[in-house]
Every structure is written in C-alpha cells, then in structure tokens.
Amino acid sequence: MLIIVFVVSGLVGYWAITKVPSLLHTPLMSGTNAISGVTVLGALVAAALAVTMSSTILALAAMALAMVNVVGGFLVTGRMLAMFREKKNRGRM
Numbered sequence: 001m002l003i004i005v006f007v008v009s010g011l012v013g014y015w016a017i018t019k020v021p022s023l024l025h026t027p028l029m030s031g032t033n034a035i036s037g038v039t040v041l042g043a044l045v046a047a048a049l050a051v052t053m054s055s056t057i058l059a060l061a062a063m064a065l066a067m068v069n070v071v072g073g074f075l076v077t078g079r080m081l082a083m084f085r086e087k088k089n090r091g092r093m
Helices: 002-018 022-031 033-048 053-082
Strands: none
Touching: 033 053
C-alpha cells in the first residue's frame, strides 16, 4: 500500500511541476524550503529513534539529502533576489 501511495504521489508531483511555467520554478523552489526543513526535522527524529544500524544510516542519508535541498534552495533564492537589487549592491548578500 505504501509503495502505491509513493508511486501515485510521484506521478501527481511530476504532473503538477510540468504544468508550472518556467518563470515560476525558482519562486516555487524557494517556497518548498520550508517543506524541506520539515523533512530534515523528520529525518533527525528518525535517526534518533532508529533501532538498527541500517535504519540509522538511512535516516542520516535522508537528512543529508534534505539539507542539500535546503541549502540549494536558499542559494537559488539568494541569486534570484540579487537580480532585483541595485547594480552597486549585487555583490553583497
């Protein structure tokens, strides 16, 4: 049952993202940083409550991948916001 939910949610997510215009991809990614933060918190809880070594490793891998997503989202958001700053202030973040 969980695999069916995973596959259906993946297909619905792919379908929803392909319908978004390319101009909105960066703001959409910026908005999902909060969701990725929740994912990091969930992975942290899973790592803390892990019983076996393999589940601990999987939880730590999930936390690392979610952090890559959060950091990448903030970098892209910073670059996007820099486009709207004055030219003399573009180098500063």
